[in-house]
Amino acid sequence: MGEHRRALGFVLGALFALVVAAPAFASSVEQLPSSTSKLRIPAAVQRSCAAHELLGKRGARVVEWTPTDSGSVAATLAGARGSDWDLALFDARTARRLDASLAPDMNEVTQVFVRKGQTVLIQACRIHGSASSARLTISAVALPAKANAALRKAGVSLTSNLATAATSYASGARAATSWR
Numbered sequence: 001m002g003e004h005r006r007a008l009g010f011v012l013g014a015l016f017a018l019v020v021a022a023p024a025f026a027s028s029v030e031q032l033p034s035s036t037s038k039l040r041i042p043a044a045v046q047r048s049c050a051a052h053e054l055l056g057k058r059g060a061r062v063v064e065w066t067p068t069d070s071g072s073v074a075a076t077l078a079g080a081r082g083s084d085w086d087l088a089l090f091d092a093r094t095a096r097r098l099d100a101s102l103a104p105d106m107n108e109v110t111q112v113f114v115r116k117g118q119t120v121l122i123q124a125c126r127i128h129g130s131a132s133s134a135r136l137t138i139s140a141v142a143l144p145a146k147a148n149a150a151l152r153k154a155g156v157s158l159t160s161n162l163a164t165a166a167t168s169y170a171s172g173a174r175a176a177t178s179w180r
Contacts, residue, residue: 032068034139039063039077041085041126041133049086049125050100063122064092069142070116076137079106083129092119106134113143 045059054060067073077087087108088100098120101108106129114120124136 029144030069030142032071032140032142034137036135036137037063039124039134039136041124044083044126044128046127047125048102049123049127050088050097050102052097053090053095053121054123054125055121059127060123060125063124063136063138064119065122065138066119067114067116067140069140071114071141071143072111073114073120073138073140074109074111075122076110076139077101077106077108077124077134078137079134080129080131081105083131084127085129085131085134086125086127088123088125090121090123092121106131114140 039061041059041061043059045057047059049060053062055062065073065075073089075087075089077085079085083106084104085106085108086100086102087110089098089110089112090096091098098112099110101110108124110122112120122136122138124134126132126134
């Protein structure tokens with residue numbers, strides 16, 4: 001429980017720091033060009049999309065994406081009702097999961113902080129249902145240079161500290177609800 005509270009405290013503290021700093025940097029936030037593509041996965045496979053990267057595996061499609069600036073990226077997956085697809089983001093260099101959306105339908109949303117030049121693997125998995133295609137949209141926002149420098153000076157590595165804290169928080173939340 002103590003680790004869970006520390007992780008939650010870190011996440012809340014980091015988010016508070018970003019909120020407090022936001023007005024100073026808001027004028028220089030830059031929405032980067034988004035991209036939308038149609039993904040086709042011919043066969044559904046019942047398995048976890050978030051456990052590990054599934055490049056070349058049946059029931060999954062992996063798209064590489066590399067940001068031109070440090071900031072935040074959101075990947076969304078949308079499609080027909082009645083089918084279940086999931087979405088997961090992985091760091092291409094370390095294979096570490098950055099985020100995942102495992103909703104019981106085809107409307108999935110993931111978001112993660114990224115560094116300039118960091119390759120992210122965006123993985124879509126068709127779990128069940130008849131829909132063999134879905135629409136993937138990738139939207140990014142560049143973190144202003146001043147905010148990025150201030151966070152680095154404070155010792156905050158967005159892609160490691162926040163992801164680690166969020167994973168720890170999510171694990172603690174699952175453990176806390178599993179005994180009920």
